[in-house]
Amino acid sequence: MKLELIGITKRFGSLVANDHIDLVVEPGQVHSLLGENGAGKSTLMNVLYGLYDPSEGEIRVDDEPVVFKGPADAMAAGIGMVHQHFMLVPVFTVAENVALGNETTKAGGLLNLARTRERIREISDQYGFAVDPDAVVEDLPVGVQQRVEIIKALVRDAEVLILDEPTAVLTPRETDELLGIMGQLTADGKSIVFISHKLREVKAVSDVITVIRRGKVVGTAEPSASTTELASLMVGRSVSLTLDKAPATPGEASFRVRDLVVQAANGQRVVDGLSFDVSQGEILAVAGVQGNGQTELTEAILGLQDHVSGSITLDGVELVGRSVKDIIRAGVGFVPEDRSVEGLVGSFTVAENLVLNRYDDAAFARGLSMSPAAIRKNAEEKIEEFDIRTQSASSAAGTLSGGNQQKVVMARELSRPLKLFIASQPTRGVDVGSIEFLHRRIVAERDGGTPVIIVSTELDEVLELADRIAVLYRGRFMGIVPGTVSRDVLGLMMAGMPADEALAQAHDVQGGDL
Amino acid sequence: MSPQEDNRVPPGTGATTPPTRRQARQSDRKDEVRTEKAAETADGALPPPAAAAPEPETASQTLLQRIMTGNALVAFLSVVLSLILGGLLIAVTDPAVGRASSYFFTRPQDTLGAAWSAASNAYIALFQGSVINVRGTSFTSVIYPLTQTLTVATPLICAGLGVALAFRAGLFNIGAQGQILIGATFAAWVGFTLHLPAGLHLLLVVLAGMVGGAIWAGLVGLLKARTGAHEVILTIMFNYIATNLVLYFLSTSAFQRPGSTNPISPQLDGTAVYPLLLGPAFRLHWGFVVAVVATVFVWWLLNRSTIGFELRAVGANASAARTAGISVSKGYILAMAIAGALAGLAGVAQVSGTEKVLTSGVAASFGFDAITVALLGRSSPWGTFAAGILFGAFRAGGVTMQASTGTSIDIVLVVQSLIVLFIAAPPLVRALFRLPVPGAVGKGSTTPRTPASTGAAA
Numbered sequence: 025m026k027l028e029l030i031g032i033t034k035r036f037g038s039l040v041a042n043d044h045i046d047l048v049v050e051p052g053q054v055h056s057l058l059g060e061n062g063a064g065k066s067t068l069m070n071v072l073y074g075l076y077d078p079s080e081g082e083i084r085v086d087d088e089p090v091v092f093k094g095p096a097d098a099m100a101a102g103i104g105m106v107h108q109h110f111m112l113v114p115v116f117t118v119a120e121n122v123a124l125g126n127e128t129t130k131a132g133g134l135l136n137l138a139r140t141r142e143r144i145r146e147i148s149d150q151y152g153f154a155v156d157p158d159a160v161v162e163d164l165p166v167g168v169q170q171r172v173e174i175i176k177a178l179v180r181d182a183e184v185l186i187l188d189e190p191t192a193v194l195t196p197r198e199t200d201e202l203l204g205i206m207g208q209l210t211a212d213g214k215s216i217v218f219i220s221h222k223l224r225e226v227k228a229v230s231d232v233i234t235v236i237r238r239g240k241v242v243g244t245a246e247p248s249a250s251t252t253e254l255a256s257l258m259v260g261r262s263v264s265l266t267l268d269k270a271p272a273t274p275g276e277a278s279f280r281v282r283d284l285v286v287q288a289a290n291g292q293r294v295v296d297g298l299s300f301d302v303s304q305g306e307i308l309a310v311a312g313v314q315g316n317g318q319t320e321l322t323e324a325i326l327g328l329q330d331h332v333s334g335s336i337t338l339d340g341v342e343l344v345g346r347s348v349k350d351i352i353r354a355g356v357g358f359v360p361e362d363r364s365v366e367g368l369v370g371s372f373t374v375a376e377n378l379v380l381n382r383y384d385d386a387a388f389a390r391g392l393s394m395s396p397a398a399i400r401k402n403a404e405e406k407i408e409e410f411d412i413r414t415q416s417a418s419s420a421a422g423t424l425s426g427g428n429q430q431k432v433v434m435a436r437e438l439s440r441p442l443k444l445f446i447a448s449q450p451t452r453g454v455d456v457g458s459i460e461f462l463h464r465r466i467v468a469e470r471d472g473g474t475p476v477i478i479v480s481t482e483l484d485e486v487l488e489l490a491d492r493i494a495v496l497y498r499g500r501f502m503g504i505v506p507g508t509v510s511r512d513v514l515g516l517m518m519a520g521m522p523a524d525e526a527l528a529q530a531h532d533v534q535g536g537d538l
Numbered sequence: 539m540s541p542q543e544d545n546r547v548p549p550g551t552g553a554t555t556p557p558t559r560r561q562a563r564q565s566d567r568k569d570e571v572r573t574e575k576a577a578e579t580a581d582g583a584l585p586p587p588a589a590a591a592p593e594p595e596t597a598s599q600t601l602l603q604r605i606m607t608g609n610a611l612v613a614f615l616s617v618v619l620s621l622i623l624g625g626l627l628i629a630v631t632d633p634a635v636g637r638a639s640s641y642f643f644t645r646p647q648d649t650l651g652a653a654w655s656a657a658s659n660a661y662i663a664l665f666q667g668s669v670i671n672v673r674g675t676s677f678t679s680v681i682y683p684l685t686q687t688l689t690v691a692t693p694l695i696c697a698g699l700g701v702a703l704a705f706r707a708g709l710f711n712i713g714a715q716g717q718i719l720i721g722a723t724f725a726a727w728v729g730f731t732l733h734l735p736a737g738l739h740l741l742l743v744v745l746a747g748m749v750g751g752a753i754w755a756g757l758v759g760l761l762k763a764r765t766g767a768h769e770v771i772l773t774i775m776f777n778y779i780a781t782n783l784v785l786y787f788l789s790t791s792a793f794q795r796p797g798s799t800n801p802i803s804p805q806l807d808g809t810a811v812y813p814l815l816l817g818p819a820f821r822l823h824w825g826f827v828v829a830v831v832a833t834v835f836v837w838w839l840l841n842r843s844t845i846g847f848e849l850r851a852v853g854a855n856a857s858a859a860r861t862a863g864i865s866v867s868k869g870y871i872l873a874m875a876i877a878g879a880l881a882g883l884a885g886v887a888q889v890s891g892t893e894k895v896l897t898s899g900v901a902a903s904f905g906f907d908a909i910t911v912a913l914l915g916r917s918s919p920w921g922t923f924a925a926g927i928l929f930g931a932f933r934a935g936g937v938t939m940q941a942s943t944g945t946s947i948d949i950v951l952v953v954q955s956l957i958v959l960f961i962a963a964p965p966l967v968r969a970l971f972r973l974p975v976p977g978a979v980g981k982g983s984t985t986p987r988t989p990a991s992t993g994a995a996a
Contacts, residue, residue: 328860349863360861369855380851381862384844392843 104177167198309490355443370422616960667938691930697908707873708853713773715905716780721882724750729810751882759874
C-alpha cells in the first residue's frame with residue numbers, strides 16, 4: 025500500500041503545528057520521521073490516524089484521496105498505530121486486548137476469543153514474536169507489550185504501521201529485537217513510519233529519513249548521512265554530539281555508602297548491600313535496565329525510602345534516618361527520574377517551581393511571609409541563565425515542553441552550593457539541543473568539585489558523562505568499571521554478568537574492541 | 539476512556555484567555571490520556587509534558603480538582619442557567635399557570651403570561667428579600683434585606699473557606715457540618731459556663747470555637763496522615779459522631795438549663811455574644827467582620843505564606859512536595875486543623891451571633907452548603923466569599939419569596955443544587971452557551987503576560 029500525505033497543514037488557532045507537509049510512504053519501506061520534541065511529528069501522525077482533522081491538505085491511499093473521521097476509518101484503510109504509551113488494558117489477556125473494539129461473539133452474546141487466539145498464534149509464529157495469547161498484559165515485559173500493540177494492528181490487516189517513539193521504553197536488547205521485527209515486516213511488504221529522535225536507531229533501520237523542524241519538512245536524508253548532519257538538520261544549527269570534557273581530577277571521597285539495603289513494602293531487598301564512594305570532582309554513572317533498584321538507591325540517599333539500613337555519609341555526616349528537608353539542606357541536589365511527577369508541581373508557576381525546595385530560605389521568605397519579588401527576581405535570573413523557554417516566570421510549569429521543564433528542575437538544583445549532585449535520567453524526553461546544554465552543566469558541576477551521581481538507562485549518556493560506571497542488576501552492583509569501557513561489556517553487565525567475566529568475554533569475542 | 543475524543547482537544551492557551559491555572563489544569567487532565575498527541579510548537583513553551591501513567595487515585599483527584607477549581611465564567615453561567623431553570627420550575631408548579639394551561643390551545647398567551655408573572659414575581663420577591671426592599675418606607679427597611687443576607691452569609695463564608703482551604707491542600711473536606719457543631723459546642727460552653735468581663739469573654743468564645751473545630755478536623759488529618767484512611771469517608775463519619783455527640787451533651791446537665799431537661803443550652807452571656815454591627819434595628823453582627831478578616835487571612839495564608847506554599851504543593855502534587863522536602867503528613871494535619879478552625883468560626887457565628895443558644899440544629903445545613911459555596915467560589919478565598927454572599931441571599935430571599943408569592947422555599951434548594959450540577963459538568967455549560975473549549979483557541983504569540991497563579995487564585 026502506498027500512502028501519501030500532500031500539503032498537510034494543521035493549525036491550532038494561530039499556532040501552525042504542521043505547515044504543508046508532504047510525505048510519501050512506499051510499500052516495504054521504513055520511512056523515518058526525525059525531529060525534536062515539539063517539532064510536529066506526533067501531530068502529523070494524529071492527522072494521519074484520524075485523531076485530528078487536517079486544516080488543509082489531503083491523504084491518499086494508493087493514489088485515492090481518503091478522509092479519516094476517526095481511527096476506525098484509518099484502521100479500515102490499513103493504517104495501524106503503536107502509541108508511545110500503550111493503549112492496553114493491563115488486567116486483560118493478550119487475546120482480550122487484541123479483540124477489544126473488534127470482538128466477535130457466539131450465540132447469546134458470548135465472546136468468541138478462539139478465532140483471535142488463533143490469529144495471534146499465526147502472527148506470532150510468522151514473525152517470531154513469542155507472545156502467549158492467554159498471558160495477562162500487566163505481567164508482560166514492556167517489549168512484549170509493544171509486540172501486543174503491533175499484533176493488534178496486524179490482526180486488523182494494517183499495511184502501514186506507525187510506530188511513535190517505540191524505543192523510548194525499551195532496553196538496548198529489546199530495541200535490537202524491535203529493529204529486527206521491523207525488518208521482517210517490511211520484507212513482508214508492510215511499510216513502517218518510524219518516529220524517533222534517536223539518531224543511531226533511525227540510521228540503522230530507515231530507507232528514507234524525513235526531518236521535521238518547527239512543523240515543516242526541512243529536508244530528507246539518506247540513512248548513510250552522519251549523525252552530526254542529521255542532528256544539525258533536526259536542531260537547525262550545528263550541534264556537537266560529543267561532549268568536550270576534561271579528564272576528572274578526583275579529590276577526597278566525600279560521599280560514602282556502606283552496606284546499603286533498601287527493602288520494598290513486600291520485604292524484597294530492592295537495593296541489596298551496596299558499598300561505594302564518590303569523590304569530589306567525579307561523575308559516577310549508575311547504569312542498568314530500568315527497575316533494577318536505581319530509583320530506590322537515589323531515593324534512599326535523599327531520605328525518601330522507609331526501610332533503609334546501612335550507612336550513607338556525606339562529609340562524614342550520616343544521612344540515613346534524617347528527613348528529606350535536612351538532607352536537602354545538607355547540600356544534596358536531586359533531579360528525580362520523572363520530572364512531571366516528582367520534580368515539578370505542574371500547576372505552580374515556573375517561579376514557584378524554581379524555589380520548590382527553598383521557599384522558606386531567608387532569601388525568599390521572612391518568617392512565614394514569602395517574598396514574591398525575590399522569587400520573581402530569582403526566576404528571571406534562572407530563566408536567563410538556563411535558557412528556559414517560557415512565556416514568563418508566571419507561566420504554569422506544566423505548559424512547558426519536556427526539555428524546558430527539565431531545565432527548570434536542573435536550574436533549581438544547581439543554583440545553590442552543593443556537596444552532592446544526583447540526577448536520574450537527566451535528559452529523558454529532552455530534545456537534542458537541550459541535552460547538550462544539560463550535559464555541559466553537569467560536567468561544570470563536577471569541575472566545580474562536587475561529587476556527581478548520574479543514573480541513566482541510556483548507554484550513550486552513561487558513556488558520555490561517566491568517569492566511572494557502576495552497573496546495577498537486581499539491586500547489586502555487577503562491578504564498577506572505568507568510563508572508557510565498551511558498550512558490549514556494559515550490555516553484558518546489565519544482563520547480570522559480573523564485571524571481570526564481562527570484560528574477559530567481551531575481550532574474547534570482540535578482540536578488545538572499544 | 540475514549541482517547542479519540544480526548545485527543546481531539548488540543549492543549550494550549552487561549553489567545554485572549556490568560557489564566558495560567560486553567561492551562562495547567564488542562565494539562566493535568568490530559569496527563570490522564572497522553573499529552574504528546576497535542577499540538578507541538580517549536581518555541582518550547584508548549585505542549586504540556588508527557589506524564590507517566592497516573593496512579594489510580596490521581597484520576598479521581600484530577601476530576602475533583604477540575605470541578606473544584608473550574609473557571610469563573612462557567613461558575614457564573616451555571617448560576618444564570620440554574621436561575622432560568624428554577625424560573626421554569628416556578629412557572630410550571632404555579633397554580634395560576636396550571637389553570638391557564640387547561641385552555642392553552644385556545645389562548646396560549648394566558649399560559650405564557652401567567653408563567654412569566656409567576657416566575658418574575660417570585661424572583662422579584664427573592665431579590666427584595668435579599669438585597670433591597672424597594673417598597674420599604676424607611677432607610678432601615680430598605681436595606682434590611684441586605685443585612686439579612688450578610689448575616690446568613692457569615693457562617694457560610696467561614697465554613698466555605700475551610701472547605702476551600704482543605705481542597706487546595708488536596709483534601710476533600712465533607713466534614714464542615716461536624717466541625718461547625720463541635721466548634722459551636724465549645725464556644726457555647728465557654729459562653730454560658732464562664733462569666734468573664736466583656737471583650738475577654740467573647741475572645742475566649744471565638745478561640746474555643748476555633749479550637750473545637752480544629753481538633754475535630756485535625757483528627758481526620760491525623761488519621762489520614764498516619765493510616766492513609768480516606769478523608770471523605772472519615773469526615774462523613776465524623777459528621778455523624780458530631781451530631782450524636784452534641785445530642786448527648788444536650789442530654790447532660792452540664793449543657794441543659796437549670797431545672798429543665800429539654801435539649802437546649804442556657805442562653806450565652808451578654809459578654810459572650812457578638813455585638814450588633816449596625817445597631818439594634820438589624821441582626822447583622824461582628825461575626826461578619828470576622829468572616830471578612832478570615833477571608834483576608836486565608837488569602838494571605840494560601841498565596842503569601844510558606845505554610846500556604848507547602849499546602850498548595852501537597853495538594854497539587856504530593857510526590858513533588860515530598861521530594862522537595864515538604865512533609866505531606868504535616869501538610870494534611872495542618873490543612874485540616876486550619877479548615878476546622880474556620881468551620882469552628884462558623885459555629886461561633888451561629889451561637890454567638892444569631893442563635894445565642896446551643897441546640898442540635900445550630901449548624902442547620904451550613905456545613906453542607908459550605909461545600910457548594912467553596913465549589914462555586916472555585917476554592918479561592920474571595921470566590922468563596924462572593925459565593926457565600928450569593929447563597930446567603932438565596933436563603934434570606936427565599937423566606938420572603940415564600941411569604942409574599944407562595945412559591946416554595948424549596949425552589950431555592952433546587953436552584954442551589956442545579957448550580958452544583960452545572961459546575962460539575964462544564965462541557966454542558968460550554969455547549970449550551972457555545973463557549974470555546976479551553977485550549978482549543980490557538981496560542982497567540984502576543985499573549986500578554988499572565989498573572990501569577992498566586993495572584994490569580996485570589
